[in-house]
Amino acid sequence: MIRFEEVSVHYEGARAPALTGVDLTVPEGELALLVGPSGVGKSTLLGTVSGLVPHFTGGTLRGRVTVDGRDTRTHRPRELADVVGTVGQDPLAHFVTDVVEDELAYGMESLGLPPETMRRRVEETLDLLGLAELRDRPIASLSGGQMQRVAIGSVLTPHPRVLVLDEPTSALDPAAAEEVLAVLQRLVHDLGTTVLMAEHRLERVVHYADQLVLLPGPGERARSGDPAELMAVSPVRPPVVALGGLAGWTPLPLSVRDARRRASGLREQLADRQPETEHPALGKELARTDRLRVRRGRRTVLHELSLTVRAGETVALMGRNGAGKSTLLRTLVGGHEPAGGTVRVGGVEPHRTPPGELLRHAGLVPQEPRDLLYADTVAAECRAADRDAGAEPGSCRALTAELLPDIADDTHPRDLSEGQRLALALAIILTAAPPLILLDEPTRGLDYAAKSRLVTVLRGLAARGHAVVLATHDVELAAESAGRVLIMAQGELVADGPTAEVVVSSPAFAPQIAKILAPQRWLTMPQVRAALADDR
Incomplete structure (x- = not known):
């Protein structure tokens, strides 16, 4: 259904290609999960499928991308709209109407579908995504997660054969994310829809994937194949896979259920130990x-x-x-x-x-980091943050480098990924040190490595009062x-209580390690790794 033939993308002014030599196929009726660290070109790869790259974003696309036989170099996004439905990282950029029900109908109106068909599909989508109570609500009044569900619903109503989703569960609570992923599974299994999805929260989605597409890093070629096999070499891993690697399980588990079946020995090994916890x-x-x-x-x-x-x-x-x-x-x-x-x-x-x-x-980093970004380079944003906060010159840039290694000073904030923009906005607020x-x-939008760096920064802030x-x-x-x-x-x-007490007792908010090792109160991989290190 989707074919990439030696695809490379290079944006004007960029030091290196955003993508290099992507050659793979996504068959009809499969869910392919795109995996890789922040900034390796996942959003660019998704954009080549819808035609947004290069028709909207600019840049040079070499090679060939075909969707249902249509070459995206010669078909603009509007000429692919009946085949490809796309939801980007920012749902606000997606909306063209003001009310939920109107937004769900808009795509079908553009394709000229009969009114009775539109009405039926709107009702189906409202039920599928749990949006019935929001049908008359202004989109501006919705929470970020509700907007995300409306954005997904608006591309489902035209019944495209291919869905391209960039971080579809990033703004959803665990229950809403499960609902959306269950809908995608139904579309794949029952209707033969092809889904290409990028998602950093792999713990939510990796066990649903039929195929993994791995973008390891700049200059490295994409790989595709069995999810468990590629997770073994992936630079980004969810906790369930990391635990399997630590325990030496083969093949690696992808779901909590698979891991629990194999974790009895590990639970026995940890039974007489307690997680290390901090009491600030x-x-x-x-x-x-x-x-x-x-x-x-x-x-x-x-x-x-x-x-x-x-x-x-x-x-x-x-x-x-x-x-x-x-x-x-x-x-x-x-x-x-x-x-x-x-x-x-x-x-x-x-x-x-x-x-x-x-x-x-007090300082707030909002859901939409661009609300804090006004300058045309990372360096200019940092200089302004230092000036506004009365901080030493270079303070914001040092924080940015801690959260975002290898980002050049002259990079425009709009050229950063969603996760990178958020990290820059966080550095700006932290410069003022409220x-x-x-x-x-x-x-x-943050991968596991970036999230780990953020956790380190947050712990340092708490330690400093x-x-x-x-x-x-x-x-x-x-x-x-x-x-x-x-x-x-x-x-x-x-x-309201200590983390271990509140989340372990909640099926919705318990982390993967807690679910695998319950009823013991282990929460994170660092806790388990530290406990097992005593045996070595």
Whole structure:
């Protein structure tokens, strides 16, 4: 269905090709998972299938990409729209209407489908993706994860033969991600749809893949084949695969179920040991809400919410899409005025405090990092961040290099991947070093190596007396970085406690290691690796 013949892509002004010598086939009715570190060209490869590369992005494409026999060099994206449905990393860039139901119908209207067909497919898609309650909602009022589901639904309604998805579950809570992946499985198995997907959260998707397409790194040729075989040589691995490698299991497990069946010996080996846990000394109160209520339009988004955050702690804020996590973070930086109750950050009321003064108390890295990026090079962004924060020249650039190795000073932020832009925005906020640091989905678009570097940075901040609150659907990040987990539902706090106690008891929010080694309370690979190192 999709054929790549010695495909290379080189963008004007770039030092090296974005892709080199890709030669592989994705058969009809298979789910192919594209894997590789951040910045190796996964989004570019996906763009060649839809025709966005090079017709929209520019650059030079050498070789040949065919989709259902159509050459994407001679067919522009609109001439492939009946065959290829595409959802990029940024759902906001995808929308052309204002209301959910209208967005689901738009693609079919463009293809001239009969009204009765459109109506039936809209209803089917609303049910498939759990969007029925949102059908009349303005898209601007949705959470990031809800937008992601609407974006996926809008390309499903025309019934394309090929789906191209870039990070489709990155903004979804675990339950919503499972729903979307189950829908994709149904499309592949029952309708013969071909799916090519890039996803950094491999723990969610690798066991669904029929084929793995591995982009190892710059200058290296793509490889395709059996998922378990390629995971053995992949530079990025989910925890279940890493645990299998540590235990010496062959073939490597791809799912929690496979790993649990083989983990009895490992559980016995770890039975008389306890995970290493840190108990940081907490300092003064940095933020407090008391019976906080926040409304957006006619809807009450936060209900009687009370919490305290202290210096030195890292708190993971979790819950379903639309639970109110992002609203809480924005309220802490003055983005929303309370409809009731109180909120104080560093002794001030955020909504009554000028942004420049508030930055001395709290800083937010939003879900959309481009909201913080205005300059035309990475170096210019960093110089502006140093100036605005009153920091030593080079401070922001040093942080950026820590999170983003090998990014050139003259790189334009728009040429960075979604994960790289997020890391740059994080460096800008960290340059100001506010006591309270708020992160909204900070690992969206980050591979495991970049996530590990982020965890190191967050631990360093907490050790220096900062408080970190991160709203995340990434259960692995919460397990590795947070000492405390808050779970929200419908604008209320429903759980608040130590990470091990909260996530191990939750099927939705438990990390892979916890599921494999339950009922023991191991959460992360570093904990298991440290315990087993004592035997060597």
